[in-house]
Amino acid sequence: MVLIRCLRIPFSTNVERVALAAGYKGVPIEWIDIDPGDRSYAEELSGQPLVPVLTAGDEVVSDSARILDWLEERFPEPSLLPSDAAQRAEVRIFADWFNRVWKTFPNGINDGVGDAAVHASEMRRAVGLFESLLAGREFLFGSFGLADVTAFPFLEYASLGLSPGDDDPFHAVLVEHMPLEGDSPLHAWVARVDALPRS
Ligand SMILES: N[C@@H](CCC(=O)N[C@@H](CS)C(=O)NCC(=O)O)C(=O)O
Known part of the structure; x- marks a missing residue:
């Protein structure tokens, strides 16, 4: 499995979404803590300053909703969505x-x-x-x-x-x-x- 990294800051609600979804799916994430006052690394990677930002190989995904969709697509089981x-x-x-x-x-x-x-x-x-x-x-x-x-x-x-x-x-x-x-x-x-x- 490709190494999945994710940028985070302490107490971030949108980061916790990713942690919960990945935890449910058993997908390990290497967390990278960034300084809440210095968003340069997030900007350099994703072109915007907010976390979470997920990287996997040469893929970069920002925005928690898009990251949840990415996790669901790459790791469909167990699914976060009903089958119906x-x-x-x-x-x-x-x-x-x-x-x-x-x-x-x-x-x-x-x-x-x-x-x-x-x-x-x-x-x-x-x-x-x-x-x-x-x-x-x-x-x-x-x-x-x-x-x-x-x-x-x-x-x-x-x-x-x-x-x-x-x-x-x-x-x-x-x-x-x-x-x-x-x-x-x-x-x-x-x-x-x-x-x-x-x-
Ligand atoms: N729509 C984005 C929003 C991301 C967002 O607002 N992240 C917050 C942390 S929960 C952040 O980086 N805030 C820093 C700031 O506003 O400077 C998402 O769902 O990921």
Whole structure:
């Protein structure tokens, strides 16, 4: 197997997606820690400054969603997607919504873009949707997969709070705007996903 490397910074949500997906598939990754204040290596490799950036031989892939697709294509088993085409589309739609819509709420609050009160209320509303997806099932779409990998690194903050040493203001936004009731099914889901291996 070609050596797979991935650039990361501490506490990165998007990096954790890759660690979870690769861990599930049993794909080893050599992590390269870069200085959060110096993105020159990421830029040199991928033409953009953000992590994760994955390399395998002469392939370079940036953006966590694209990296998850790359892992799924190269290492199809165990799959992160349902075998049924309609269910697969549902999971894809969820992941797209999470990346293109849901993320804009905490990003908007953190970056001061748009109306913070509206973003905050959308985050609270979405908690109810996540909880409903978990009604009577262990993972967001039944079996563990892409939806859980995509959402967990962001939603875990609602249950676990900030890790010691994590002073990323974006993560504080995640903690502040997703208050959970004690009996929220998100607590058990976070514990379930958190127990899974990471590469
Ligand atoms: N769409 C990208 C976003 C990547 C991203 O925002 N990475 C964060 C870490 S989770 C980062 O590098 N932030 C550094 C910065 O904004 O300077 C992905 O999904 O990988």
